[in-house]
Amino acid sequence: GENVEQHPSTLSVQEGDSAVIKCTYSDSASNYFPWYKQELGKRPQLIIDIRSNVGEKKDQRIAVTLNKTAKHFSLHITETQPEDSAVYFCAASIRTGAGTASKLTFGTGTRLQVTL
């Protein structure tokens, strides 16, 4: 089955700096890659996603890049703010079969701390 690895496990940056989180996946059939932000005791919140027919996607301060050949994808947060502090999870999902959706396989998470 799919395996997703995520690095680093913790990341500390100063306010205003950029943060990069990297993930690799094992199953070449994966074609959908969402990123979730989870604050302590809260639900995972989708912040951005990318499909395999796109190499990069950006939404304000957040961007995601995908390299299908190398099977890795990355989250980039620019101009970090204290409210960006949370645990971030990458995930991968294989292409759907006819008439079905597919589960998400998550990475182990990155705890991002943005310091003043």
Added chain:
Amino acid sequence: GAGVSQSPRYKVAKRGQDVALRCDPISGHVSLFWYQQALGQGPEFLTYFQNEAQLDKSGLPSDRFFAERPEGSVSTLKIQRTQQEDSAVYLCASSPFRQRANQPQHFGDGTRLSIL
């Protein structure tokens, strides 16, 4: 509209007791997923419903775990004869369905289950 709603938010049970966890998905969402999140880990897939049909239960850890969605909306995850290793946060997610294109999954706040 309302997001995914889960109840109870917290559940404490003694080892050996049965528990039932409820999920109300976003109205109109055909796909419903259950995940288990251990402390400090990413969510792990348990089972998937499309409408009332349970199409994938490959992640259920044992036959003590049972899920249903009889009318294609509300879902219940039942754990029989609970054990300490069942302690975790149980997350429910729902998504619309599009043929051959995974859709974003939206999560509830989860039920934190503690087995004493």
